[in-house]
Amino acid sequence: MSQPAPNPTIADAGAPFDDPEADIILRSSDNTDFRVFKVILKLASHVFKDMLSIPQPSISFLSHEDTRDGLPVVRVSEDARALDLMLRWCYPLPSPLQRSLNHARLALELSEKYQIDGLSQIGKDCLKAVIKSNALAAYAVACRFDLPDVAKAAAKATLARPLSAHPSSELTSISADRYQTLVSYHQRCGEVASAVADDRRWLPVGIMVRAPSNPCSMCCSRDARSTVAFTPVSSWASVYLWDFLARAAIALRARPDASAIGSLYRVQTFTCPSCGLNRMSSLPAIRQVLAEEVSAAVGRVTLPNVYGHCATSPLLLQPCRTF
Ligand SMILES: [Zn+2]
Secondary structure (H helix, E strand, O other), rough: OOOOOOOOOOEEEOOOEOOOOOOEEOOOOOEEEEEHHHHHHEEEEHHHHHHHHHOOOOOHHOOOOEEEEEEEEEEEEOOHHHHHHHHHHOOOOOOOOOOOHHHHHHHHHHHHHHHHHHHHHHHHHHHHHOOOOOOHHHHHHHHHOOHHHHOOOOHHHHHHOHHHOHHHHHHHHHHHHHHHHHHHHHHHHHHHHHHHHHHHOOOHHHHOOOOOOOOOOOOEOOOOOOOOOOOOOHHEEEEHHHHHHHHHHHHHHHHOOOHHOOOOOOOOOOOOOOOOEEEOHHHHHHHHHHHHHHHHHHHHHOOOOOOOOOOOOOOOOOOOOOO
């Protein structure tokens, strides 16, 4: 004869979810009871509003497991930590906003599951706050929850490093089609940014470019990439300028972001032993102009729409269960 399953140990949540005046109990998946008020749940959540608007059976008709201290018990699939956060976000309390990817996911998932309007903005704010540190994952979450402005900002933030250098753990949360879209966007931005360094029509003539009438044979050379857009006067410059631009074009193809050129040629001074000129003095200005040109060019590259639910995408979150 089988023995009945022992009753689980029920814990009680702390304040403010231990109010003796509460009129309903929410029980977490790990058996913590939160004493709350129906009116707050109904105001915060469309799902709770609909559920609690249905006439409830008298407490005397509910089973022992569905009541406690004369109050109805509603079991939810969230654990105590998630339920605590959700209720604090719903209650008229200071919002426990932690700027983490997990909080962003949780807020967005709960907003969707329980139709809590205010949580969507909280999740969005959390997600924006982690774009810089978790660009790829933020992009995936933004696509999943149909947040196009956040997805675009996150996609742009991925440009600060080669796509292959992003943590591989973040790839588990992104579908193949969305990742491929991001790869294409990254490559297009790389082509555009690299072309800026190769084009060189933006070069501020007169800052570093020297006239060919008196070029220094030791530190100046003709631009090997000189185009018709360049006059003969501007096609001569320090060999360091041309080398800087060639390196910048390579770096920008993998990292189409102004930060990619920040670490190139940090030396501020190099005095040519032949002509006596400091050939590095104008490099900071050149670097600044190039950075601005790259940012402008990359900003014109658009990211295709890849938002909302995707049938083939792996689940970012634990499946939602009904309560
Ligand atoms: Zn020289």
